[in-house]
Amino acid sequence: MEDRILEVQSLKKYFPIKKGVFSRKVGDIKAVDDISFYINRGEIFGLVGESGCGKSTTGRTILNLLEPTGGSVTFDGRRIYDVEENYRLSTEEMALMRRDMQMIFQDPYASLDPRMSVGAIVTEGMLKHKIYDKKEAMEKAKELLELCGLPASSIKKYPHEFSGGQRQRIGIARSLALNPKFIIGDEPIAALDVSIQAQVLTLMQDLIEQFDLTCLFISHDLCVVRYFCDRIGVMYLGSFVEVGTSDHLFENPMHPYTQALLSAIPKSMPIEEKQRIILQGDVPSPANPPKGCKFHTRCPYVKDICKEQVPETKELETDHFVSCHLY
Amino acid sequence: MANNIANKSSNISKVQGEEGTSLWKIGAKRLIKNKLAVFGIVVLSILIILSVLAPVITPYDRDETNLTNTYQKPSKEHWLGTDELGRDVFTRLIYGGRVSLSVGLVSTSISVIIGVLLGAIGGYYGKVVDNIIMRIVDIFMCFPFFIMAITIAAILGPSIWNVMIISGILSWPSIARIVRAEVMTVKEREFVEASKALGLTPIEIIFRHILPNVLAVVIVYTTLGIASGILSEAGLSFLGLGVKQPQPSWGNMLSAAQNLRSLRLHWWLWVPPGLLVFITILSINFLGDGLRDALDPKLKH
Numbered sequence: 001m002e003d004r005i006l007e008v009q010s011l012k013k014y015f016p017i018k019k020g021v022f023s024r025k026v027g028d029i030k031a032v033d034d035i036s037f038y039i040n041r042g043e044i045f046g047l048v049g050e051s052g053c054g055k056s057t058t059g060r061t062i063l064n065l066l067e068p069t070g071g072s073v074t075f076d077g078r079r080i081y082d083v084e085e086n087y088r089l090s091t092e093e094m095a096l097m098r099r100d101m102q103m104i105f106q107d108p109y110a111s112l113d114p115r116m117s118v119g120a121i122v123t124e125g126m127l128k129h130k131i132y133d134k135k136e137a138m139e140k141a142k143e144l145l146e147l148c149g150l151p152a153s154s155i156k157k158y159p160h161e162f163s164g165g166q167r168q169r170i171g172i173a174r175s176l177a178l179n180p181k182f183i184i185g186d187e188p189i190a191a192l193d194v195s196i197q198a199q200v201l202t203l204m205q206d207l208i209e210q211f212d213l214t215c216l217f218i219s220h221d222l223c224v225v226r227y228f229c230d231r232i233g234v235m236y237l238g239s240f241v242e243v244g245t246s247d248h249l250f251e252n253p254m255h256p257y258t259q260a261l262l263s264a265i266p267k268s269m270p271i272e273e274k275q276r277i278i279l280q281g282d283v284p285s286p287a288n289p290p291k292g293c294k295f296h297t298r299c300p301y302v303k304d305i306c307k308e309q310v311p312e313t314k315e316l317e318t319d320h321f322v323s324c325h326l327y
Numbered sequence: 328m329a330n331n332i333a334n335k336s337s338n339i340s341k342v343q344g345e346e347g348t349s350l351w352k353i354g355a356k357r358l359i360k361n362k363l364a365v366f367g368i369v370v371l372s373i374l375i376i377l378s379v380l381a382p383v384i385t386p387y388d389r390d391e392t393n394l395t396n397t398y399q400k401p402s403k404e405h406w407l408g409t410d411e412l413g414r415d416v417f418t419r420l421i422y423g424g425r426v427s428l429s430v431g432l433v434s435t436s437i438s439v440i441i442g443v444l445l446g447a448i449g450g451y452y453g454k455v456v457d458n459i460i461m462r463i464v465d466i467f468m469c470f471p472f473f474i475m476a477i478t479i480a481a482i483l484g485p486s487i488w489n490v491m492i493i494s495g496i497l498s499w500p501s502i503a504r505i506v507r508a509e510v511m512t513v514k515e516r517e518f519v520e521a522s523k524a525l526g527l528t529p530i531e532i533i534f535r536h537i538l539p540n541v542l543a544v545v546i547v548y549t550t551l552g553i554a555s556g557i558l559s560e561a562g563l564s565f566l567g568l569g570v571k572q573p574q575p576s577w578g579n580m581l582s583a584a585q586n587l588r589s590l591r592l593h594w595w596l597w598v599p600p601g602l603l604v605f606i607t608i609l610s611i612n613f614l615g616d617g618l619r620d621a622l623d624p625k626l627k628h
Contacts, residue, residue, distance in 0.1 A: 124527070
């Protein structure tokens with residue numbers, strides 16, 4: 001068996017819907033509904049899906065930034081939490097654990113404190129965990145910034161003095177400051193220009209190699225995910241429909257939703273025939289997901305069984321899991 | 328390889344200058360460009376200097392009576408004349424400034440400390456804590472300020488300390504509300520989540536990230552709160568429930584001149600304190616408005 005750094009077991013995150021004067025709970029938005037997967041050490045795992053399908057919520061719940069509703073997460077051989085067994089790390093242990101798992105955020109304009117200098121932002125974690133004293137931390141911050149392609153003199157400046165791409169580099173430097181083993185990139189390039197996207201991606205790739213990082217890369221950009229990630233999970237309405245290595249998934253998509261999603265990638269050759277699968281209808285509300293297979297309302301191959309039973313996840317090729325009644 | 332990455336992008340990220348300018352520096356620059364705010368700062372500084380240096384500036388004693396020299400018109404010896412006991416009005420005026428300004432400062436500090444703490448706790452933790460705090464705020468907001476102040480002053484007796492405490496304790500709810508609302512917006516920003524991911528505790532997050540980001544609003548309301556503190560001191564003293572004679576304050580000087588004879592014949596007894604209250608409040612409000620404009624993060628320079 002490979003060395004699994006992260007193992008997620010039937011993770012759930014529901015947001016309560018409250019109504020009325022006494023905010024009675026009238027239902028749940030099932031943002032993440034029973035997903036399980038693992039990430040091997042040194043791997044880049046991509047998480048794709050349309051907006052609102054729960055990608056970011058998954059990332060945040062894994063890091064325990066959001067309170068999980070169900071399921072368990074094991075990181076580097078240690079359980080972080082297990083809701084069913086009512087187990088969770090103590091606050092101190094969790095704080096220590098956070099050194100090893102960091103996050104790069106989507107919006108470089110919102111993720112840096114505007115009142116803090118760049119130096120203070122990057123050194124914050126090192127000082128909190130007392131890895132270095134103040135002077136060493138500043139030196140380390142300069143090193144990290146240079147590594148991320150910013151001049152060392154940046155430490156005295158403030159976030160508003162930088163452009164979006166530069167701010168994202170600051171965000172990356174901050175996440176590397178604690179020397180983590182695992183990084184979650186929550187659409188780190190979605191808010192950037194295409195030309196800057198390429199630079200930041202190259203930077204991330206270089207850093208991942210250099211620091212031996214494992215990465216959960218959340219994105220809705222399929223082309224990026226294909227070349228950037230080793231394995232990919234496709235999400236629809238809070239659940240995985242298909243998980244596989246990026247080669248398998250792109251060469252041989254099994255699930256009807258994945259097929260439709262991949263057919264939406266623009267072709268680079270105008271002459272090339274495009275077979276666009278256009279799905280009917282809208283994404284159902286995660287507050288009231290369809291019974292059976294969640295995709296059955298829009299699936300072109302829908303059968304009776306799809307409306308009743310939730311499909312099991314089957315391994316059709318090695319490392320290629322699909323949840324569909326077709327197979 | 329590291330150098331390689333650095334070189335690749337250093338051309339793009341050429342930033343001029345070594346020192347950064349914080350948002351505070353930008354705010355200060357903007358404030359100085361605002362003429363009304365500068366007027367406010369100058370007037371307030373003069374008033375503060377006058378009242379702090381009162382014993383040096385005037386040769387007279389604050390409470391020294393001279394019954395052979397009552398109701399003198401303004402002259403070279405007595406710049407603003409003398410009152411019914413022959414005390415120098417100018418002297419009493421600048422000593423009164425001490426009282427008024429310190430009541431304004433101390434009462435506002437009390438309300439800011441209570442308001443910011445409770446507002447931040449309520450806004451950050453939410454749920455039950457927030458509910459309890461906000462209901463207390465609602466209760467406090469139900470009381471009509473002056474009636475409460477008069478009642479408490481009547482029970483505790485008139486003194487400068489009582490005025491400070493009363494006006495401080497009665498005016499924290501509005502600050503708590505503003506701070507709570509600001510905290511609720513700031514805590515949803517991604518940088519708060521980022522510090523959670525770094526492992527910071529809620530207290531560290533509140534003090535390091537949230538409070539600095541709501542400080543601008545707090546500063547503006549503090550300035551404006553000082554004005555209302557001064558006004559309520561003047562009001563209470565005027566009613567005889569604030570600062571007790573012979574200690575002078577602008578309010579009780581006005582109150583002392585409150586008779587037909589003085590109103591008709593001795594203008595120097597009531598015009599200067601009234602004017603000073605007016606000018607002080609005006610300057611503070613100018614400064615407060617200037618600060619609001621200067622510190623507003625939505626404005627671009």
